Amino acid sequence: MDTQIDDTELGDVEVADFRRRVAEFLEANCSRAGDRSGTVGDEDPEGVATARAFQGAMVDAGLGGLRFPTEFGGAGLTKRHQELFNQEVQGWYLPNMPLSISHGMCLPMLDQFGTPEQKARFMPDNISGASIWCQMFSEPGAGSDVAGLSTRATRDGDEWILEGQKVWTSGAHYCDYGIVVARTDATLPKHQGLTMFIVDMAQPGIEVRPLRQISGGSGFNEVFFTEARVPVDYQLGDLGQGWNLAVAMLMFERVSIGAGGGSGLNADRSPGLIVAAQALGLGDDPVLRQGLADLWIREQIKGYISQRIRAAVTSGRVPGPEGSLAKLYGSLLARRVRDVSMTIAGSAAQAWDAEDSEGSRWATACLATAGISIAGGTDEVQRNIIGERVLGLPKEPDPYKGAAWESIPRS
Ligand SMILES: Cc1cc2nc3c(=O)[nH]c(=O)nc-3n(C[C@H](O)[C@H](O)[C@H](O)COP(=O)(O)OP(=O)(O)OC[C@H]3O[C@@H](n4cnc5c(N)ncnc54)[C@H](O)[C@@H]3O)c2cc1C
Structure with a gap:
């Protein structure tokens, strides 16, 4: 039976209890730092196994698939619980990157568009990490x-x-x-x-x-x-x-990439970079300080954009063009993070000793940044969407509009 409770406001005691439960889980199962240098899919089998086990622990703790009904493997809680969870998790590293697409895109698609049979069959294993989706x-x-x-x-x-x-x-x-x-x-x-x-x-x-x-x-x-x-x-x-569903899924993807739906790439970087700069004796460099302050400010703005979009997703709404705003903001910010990181790392990010895993990590993160501007639709495509759907600019001309697909020339 579906035990999802009403989305009524939670009392102070319930909020405090839930926050404590999440905090205890994070203390026991997560760390404040983790390797965030790769992209989804890069993980080795051990990383994938870790993500599955971590997600299993989330479910055991009653925190997996928070706002999805219990009959489909979720925790049957409310949007408010999801908001509280999103707040508590800030600053923690969750070892769940291999599940980003599975949970950020495929799960909401199953939830919104699946038949009752599909939901019953696929959602529980998706939520628990027993099955991972692409x-x-x-x-x-x-x-x-x-x-x-x-x-x-x-x-x-x-x-x-x-x-x-x-x-x-x-x-x-x-x-x-x-x-x-x-x-x-x-x-x-x-x-x-x-x-x-x-x-x-x-x-x-x-x-x-x-x-x-x-x-x-x-x-x-x-x-x-x-x-x-x-x-x-x-x-x-x-x-x-399929096209309408694809658009919905792309919006979930843009939200996931732009608003930090689990991908480590979206974690705020400025706190870690400040620590690294100080450790290398660069804490007094005025240009670097300015760059770090700029990053911190932009990360706060990204946080507000994320909050707005997560609220839309949490309320069960398919995000609109605001997903493109989040995605574009996230990818432009990632480039700034890359540039400041490379200033701090200096030559160590280009030529590092075989033993220096830190140097290799900085270089990997730098090289992976370009992909953020492409994945989930390129920056140019996001600008087109924002131009057309937010600013009301004229649509791109399409000489084949309305023509049968099979009659359109293609390479
Ligand atoms: C990290 C990463 C992960 C990915 N994961 C997945 C995945 O899991 N599943 C999946 O299906 N795909 C995935 N992709 C593919 C991604 O969605 C495509 O690479 C992206 O949509 C761009 O398509 P394309 O590479 O064919 O480039 P093209 O569409 O060929 O674009 C080439 C260039 O032309 C520009 N351009 C194209 N059309 C226009 C236009 N109308 N106006 C202005 N400029 C334009 C583009 O901005 C780009 O600079 C991933 C890509 C990356 C980088």
Whole structure:
């Protein structure tokens, strides 16, 4: 039975009790510092196992999937509990980065668009970390223009057959399930002929090939579908509604990247950088001090943007273009963090001793920063969205508007 309680205001005692429960859990299971140098997917098997175990402990403590109903594996608590949790967790390092996409994007999609059967089947294991999920949108010929994607799904009795290729799929090499968008009708305009599916990554017909990044990590993958069969009841949302669902999922992604939905990359960096600068005797450098103060101020602003957006997500609303504002702000801030970090690290970030894991960590973080401006839609694409949907500027011209996808020339 669903034991979700009313979203009425909590009393002072309840608030204090809940804060104490969260604080005790954080003390017992988390640290104040952690390695935040990589991107989602970079983790080794040990890091993935740690994330699963950590999430299991969250669930055991009654803190997993806080605002999701107990019948679907959540804690059945309220939006207010989620807000309190978000506040308490500030400044802590949670070893859950491999779950960022699973929880930041796939879980809200299952919650908002899944059938009752899909929710009952998939949400408990997703919430507990027993299954980890990835997102498969981008293709070699469709990144910013994801609506132009070519992966096909053809109906065959009680199944759909997937054919095609995805790329840049973070974490696919350790994921158990994925959410994929595929073209189910090529005769319709590109935005209309798409449908979303849940895919079991371990099934025949799916091949995952890891890619090597400039940062040295290997978090991305190519995913090939060769006659991969998907049961009809794994369709997520209505037939032909894939674009609307994809937009919702991209907004969850932008919120997750821009507003710090679990990714270590979004933790405030200025406190750690100040400590590092002081340890290296750079605490009196006026230009560096100015740079650090600037970062601190911008991190506070990011915190307020995050708060506003988390409130929207927590209330169960699919975020609108404010997700693009958060994402753009987050990626511009990440570049500033990178520049200040490199000033502090100096040459040690370019050429470090084999034994110097710190130098390697700074370099990895620096190289991984560029990806933040690309993942979840590039800075240019966010600016387009903000221009059109917030500022009301004219839309980009599209010479093929309304044309059947199959009639549009593509490479
Ligand atoms: C760290 C990271 C993680 C990722 N994880 C995933 C994942 O898990 N799943 C997934 O599906 N994808 C993932 N991606 C892929 C990501 O979504 C795409 O890389 C992104 O959407 C851009 O697509 P593209 O690389 O094909 O570049 P393109 O779309 O080819 O863009 C190339 C350049 O053209 C510019 N451009 C394109 N169109 C316009 C326009 N209309 N106006 C102005 N400029 C434009 C872009 O800004 C960019 O500078 C990830 C990427 C990164 C970096």
